[in-house]
Every structure is written in C-alpha cells, then in structure tokens.
Amino acid sequence: GENVEQHPSTLSVQEGDSAVIKCTYSDSASNYFPWYKQELGKRPQLIIDIRSNVGEKKDQRIAVTLNKTAKHFSLHITETQPEDSAVYFCAANTGNQFYFGTGTSLTVIP
Amino acid sequence: KAGVTQTPRYLIKTRGQQVTLSCSPISGHRSVSWYQQTPGQGLQFLFEYFSETQRNKGNFPGRFSGRQFSNSRSEMNVSTLELGDSALYLCASSLAGTRADTQYFGPGTRLTVL
Numbered sequence: 001g002e003n004v005e006q007h008p009s010t011l012s013v014q015e016g017d018s019a020v021i022k023c024t025y026s027d028s029a030s031n032y033f034p035w036y037k038q039e040l041g042k043r044p045q046l047i048i049d050i051r052s053n054v055g056e057k058k059d060q061r062i063a064v065t066l067n068k069t070a071k072h073f074s075l076h077i078t079e080t081q082p083e084d085s086a087v088y089f090c091a092a093n094t095g096n097q098f099y100f101g102t103g104t105s106l107t108v109i110p
Numbered sequence: 111k112a113g114v115t116q117t118p119r120y121l122i123k124t125r126g127q128q129v130t131l132s133c134s135p136i137s138g139h140r141s142v143s144w145y146q147q148t149p150g151q152g153l154q155f156l157f158e159y160f161s162e163t164q165r166n167k168g169n170f171p172g173r174f175s176g177r178q179f180s181n182s183r184s185e186m187n188v189s190t191l192e193l194g195d196s197a198l199y200l201c202a203s204s205l206a207g208t209r210a211d212t213q214y215f216g217p218g219t220r221l222t223v224l
Contacts, residue, residue: 036215045215
C-alpha cells in the first residue's frame with residue numbers, strides 16, 4: 001500500500017520567517033494531496049490541496065508544490081504568524097483511501 | 111451548511127466493554143470515513159462507507175466495525191475494548207462521487223479505556 005513520510009516532525013520558526021514541510025509518497029497512483037492544520041483540541045482543517053495534474057498552487061501565504069517524478073510534495077508558509085502554530089498533516093489519496101503523514105508540529109515564536 | 115458532527119465527544123470505558131460512536135456528515139455528503147488518531151501513529155484509516163456500503167477498510171482487527179444509514183449518518187463500534195484503543199476517533203465526510211473528493215473532519219470522539 002501507499003506510504004507517506006513527513007518531515008520534520010517538529011519545526012520552530014521566528015515570526016515572519018518561512019516554514020517548509022515536506023512529504024514523500026510511494027504509490028505513483030496517488031493523485032490528490034491535501035494538507036490539514038490541526039490546532040490543539042480541534043479538528044483537522046483543510047488548508048490547501050493539489051491534484052496530480054498541477055505542479056504548484058498558492059493561496060495567500062500558503063503554497064503547495066508537487067513533484068510527481070520524485071514523488072514528493074511540500075507545504076510552504078511565508079510570513080509566519082503565531083496563529084500558524086499547529087500540527088500540520090499531509091495526505092495522499094490513491095483513489096481508494098487517504099494515507100496521512102505523521103504530522104509536523106509547527107511553533108511560531110513571536 | 112452545518113459541519114460534520116460527532117457524538118459523544120468524550121467517552122470513558124473499561125477493558126472488555128464495547129462502544130458505539132456516531133457521525134453525522136455534512137448535508138449532501140454520501141461518504142463517511144473513520145480514522146483513529148494517536149500521538150505516535152498519526153491518523154490511521156479504519157474504513158469508509160458510501161451509500162450504506164463499506165467501500166474500503168484499513169488494517170484494523172474485526173473488533174472495529176461500522177455501518178451507514180440511508181441518511182448517510184454513520185456509526186462505528188468497537189467491541190471487547192483494549193487499553194490500546196484509547197485514542198481520538200475522527201470521522202470525515204465527502205461528496206464522494208469520486209474517491210479523491212475533499213474530506214471534512216468532525217471534532218472527534220475522545221475514547222479513554224481504563
């Protein structure tokens with residue numbers, strides 16, 4: 001089955017700096033890659049997603065890039081703010097089910 | 111539209127008991143998936159239901175089961191609870207005409223097994 005690996009597991013940045021989280025996947029059939037943000041005690045919330053026919057997608061301070069050849073995708077957050085502090089999960093969908101990374105705990109230091 | 115809801119939000123059970131969790135999807139969504147979330151393992155897929163049929167199943171023992179009703183509401187049941195079943199159980203709904211639809215998560219049910 002699919003295997004999604006996510007790095008780093010923890011990340012601390014100064015407010016205003018950029019944060020990058022990377023995920024790799026193993027199944028070339030994966031065609032949909034969402035990113036979720038989960039604040040403490042809350043449900044995961046979709047923040048951005050990308051499909052395999054697109055290489056990059058941007059939404060304000062958040063962007064996702066996808067390299068199908070290398071089977072990896074990344075989340076980029078620019079101009080980080082304290083409210084960006086949360087756990088971020090990547091996921092890959094093979095057409096049958098979602099496989100999630102183990103999460104990155106992002107801390108933005110004011 | 112109202113979001114995905116789950117009941118109850120918290121449960122405390124003892125080993126050997128069974129438990130039933132409920133999930134109400136977003137109106138119009140026909141697919142419901144269930145996940146187990148633990149600190150060490152992240153989100154692990156349990157199963158997905160679409161139009162009252164289990165469409166896919168993860169690698170969990172048969173003690174974990176589910177069902178979906180005609181109104182798309184779903185329940186999952188865990189029998190003979192073990193300490194290791196303590197976790198946050200999340201359900202997610204999607205339109206699911208295609209399987210790569212966006213999923214929206216409920217708030218979860220926090221299950222503690224003593």
